[in-house]
Amino acid sequence: MAAPGTVAKLGKLDLANLNGGQKLAVKYFTVALILFGAQILFGLLAGIQYLKPDFLFGVMDFSVNRMVHINAMVVWLLFGFIGSVYWLLEDEAGIPVVGLGLGNVIFWIFTLAVAVVVVVYLLIQVGPGNHSTRWLIIEGREYIEAPRWADIGIVVCVLAFFYNVAATFTKGRYTGVGGVLVLDLIALFGLYLAGMFYTPNISIDQYWWWWVIHLWVEATWEVLVGCLMAYGLMQTLGVRRKIVETWLYIEVALMFGSGILGLGHHYFWIGTPEYWFTIGGFFSALEPIPLVAMVVHSVFDAGAHKMKNTNHPALGWIIVHAFGNFFGAGVWGFMHTLPQINLYTHGTQWTASHGHLAFFGAYVTIVIAFFYLGLQKWRGNVWMSGGLIGAWKWKWAMVLLNVGMIGMVMAMLISGYEQSQIERAIEGSTWSGYFIAQSHPWFVQGNWWRQVFGCVFATGFVLLVWDLLTIGRDEKRPAIAHGELATA
Ligand code: HEM
Numbered sequence: 001m002a003a004p005g006t007v008a009k010l011g012k013l014d015l016a017n018l019n020g021g022q023k024l025a026v027k028y029f030t031v032a033l034i035l036f037g038a039q040i041l042f043g044l045l046a047g048i049q050y051l052k053p054d055f056l057f058g059v060m061d062f063s064v065n066r067m068v069h070i071n072a073m074v075v076w077l078l079f080g081f082i083g084s085v086y087w088l089l090e091d092e093a094g095i096p097v098v099g100l101g102l103g104n105v106i107f108w109i110f111t112l113a114v115a116v117v118v119v120v121y122l123l124i125q126v127g128p129g130n131h132s133t134r135w136l137i138i139e140g141r142e143y144i145e146a147p148r149w150a151d152i153g154i155v156v157c158v159l160a161f162f163y164n165v166a167a168t169f170t171k172g173r174y175t176g177v178g179g180v181l182v183l184d185l186i187a188l189f190g191l192y193l194a195g196m197f198y199t200p201n202i203s204i205d206q207y208w209w210w211w212v213i214h215l216w217v218e219a220t221w222e223v224l225v226g227c228l229m230a231y232g233l234m235q236t237l238g239v240r241r242k243i244v245e246t247w248l249y250i251e252v253a254l255m256f257g258s259g260i261l262g263l264g265h266h267y268f269w270i271g272t273p274e275y276w277f278t279i280g281g282f283f284s285a286l287e288p289i290p291l292v293a294m295v296v297h298s299v300f301d302a303g304a305h306k307m308k309n310t311n312h313p314a315l316g317w318i319i320v321h322a323f324g325n326f327f328g329a330g331v332w333g334f335m336h337t338l339p340q341i342n343l344y345t346h347g348t349q350w351t352a353s354h355g356h357l358a359f360f361g362a363y364v365t366i367v368i369a370f371f372y373l374g375l376q377k378w379r380g381n382v383w384m385s386g387g388l389i390g391a392w393k394w395k396w397a398m399v400l401l402n403v404g405m406i407g408m409v410m411a412m413l414i415s416g417y418e419q420s421q422i423e424r425a426i427e428g429s430t431w432s433g434y435f436i437a438q439s440h441p442w443f444v445q446g447n448w449w450r451q452v453f454g455c456v457f458a459t460g461f462v463l464l465v466w467d468l469l470t471i472g473r474d475e476k477r478p479a480i481a482h483g484e485l486a487t488a
């Protein structure tokens with residue numbers, strides 16, 4: 001790793017400790033963290049409305065709270081990923097970022113555009129849906145609701161980002177991580193275009209929309225976090241590049257092998273041909289396999305290095321990521337992916353349970369790991385291993401966030417189980433069955449517990465922010481050097 005330039009005092013936040021790409025990365029991280037806070041706030045509001053439907057009615061409607069909740073999530077995770085890529089770019093490519101000035105300008109445009117889109121969502125909550133609202137206010141595709149002007153802006157911003165990344169690797173050197181990353185970014189951003197077609201037919205619309213949503217979270221985002229994990233393991237444990245890159249290739253092959261046709265598990269009930277039952281059921285059932293490989297990879301590496309590492313919080317979150325990805329995506333996804341089961345669970349709180357655990361387990365966790373990598377170097381590559389001053393904060397933040405999330409996920413699973421049983425199995429998916437299930441005590445209690453654990457999660461978030469602001473501040477020891485890790 002590059003020496004931290006003109007080192008200021010250890011423990012002091014100083015941008016001089018960072019390379020150019022990393023200075024830009026910490027800007028993206030900062031916005032990501034703020035939007036994470038917004039996501040939680042709007043999640044809590046939407047949760048209250050499940051319990052008290054009149055709450056804020058006409059002021060902040062459920063539809064808007066829910067939309068801001070999940071769109072904030074997508075945007076902050078993308079900001080977290082972009083930041084993480086800028087973070088590792090110069091280390092991997094071996095040269096300064098090409099076109100960094102452009103990257104900086106784009107950061108401000110991107111952030112401003114996100115702010116405008118959200119303000120418009122909040123100000124104009126009801127109205128007609130026509131071509132002008134599609135261009136100016138909202139596009140109405142769950143998770144990627146940004147209006148058309150912002151869509152085009154996003155495309156321009158990511159093209160500039162892609163230029164920074166590809167040009168830097170091309171001019172410097174392509175490592176295995178770099179090569180996988182560049183190819184993956186082409187697919188990831190290319191797929192965004194599939195969410196921009198206009199069609200008045202809802203089945204066709206859903207058909208293409210899933211190309212973005214599914215092929216993001218179950219293919220291209222997974223590969224991206226595979227690259228991040230590879231880099232993270234090299235940084236924290238000093239694992240040899242040959243080992244992490246071999247694992248990365250295996251994971252990528254398995255991921256694309258199962259995830260691409262796994263898309264079929266969203267084509268069961270939207271009017272697509274029946275062969276999707278077989279294709280979707282079969283390939284998506286294979287999707288947990290690469291996720292097992294990722295658990296084995298991280299646990300094996302940590303074990304081989306006897307857990308001796310340069311950054312306890314970052315490695316801790318990388319391991320939570322490996323398990324969270326496996327349980328949230330792999331196990332919770334597998335539970336409802338066969339058409340025979342999905343017939344009963346489709347669109348219930350069962351789905352929401354999986355959605356929460358998967359997004360948190362696979363993506364939130366790894367971005368938090370990068371926040372910690374970032375802060376360590378930002379404070380002059382300060383000690384973050386055993387006996388770190390104030391370590392209780394990162395540990396308790398991790399506990400509260402995980403307990404809060406698991407509690408919410410279990411609560412939603414109970415509500416979803418009740419819906420599948422009563423609304424679908426017993427009442428046969430009738431209109432009245434829907435309402436019987438919605439008022440059943442198990443459903444209602446599940447919603448209460450989601451709210452309780454949501455508050456635990458929010459407390460964990462506050463502690464996380466506090467920790468990120470203070471971690472390493474009072475440390476005077478430099479980080480363990482990688483040479484020491486290797487001989488340990
Ligand atoms: C990190 C990866 C993943 C994330 C973030 C994720 C997230 C989500 C989300 C948010 C939904 C709800 C979409 C909606 O609003 O309708 C969903 C649906 C679904 N996911 Fe995943 N998922 C992941 C991986 C998986 C995997 C690996 C499987 C299968 C093994 C799977 C199976 C499903 C199925 C079958 C549905 C449809 C549920 C329904 O019919 O209502 N997911 N996923």
Ligand code: HEM
Binds near residue numbers: 045450453
């Ligand atoms: C304070 C914590 C949170 C609360 C109270 C909360 C609450 C909610 C509520 C009430 C919904 C609407 C569910 C529905 O329409 O049936 C929702 C949707 C969703 N939330 Fe959260 N949430 C929280 C945190 C999170 C986090 C941390 C993530 C992931 C990083 C997340 C991801 C999602 C997703 C993906 C959906 C859409 C699920 C689907 O359509 O199946 N939420 N949340």
Ligand SMILES: [Fe+2]
Binds near residue numbers: 262266
């Ligand atoms: Fe999927």
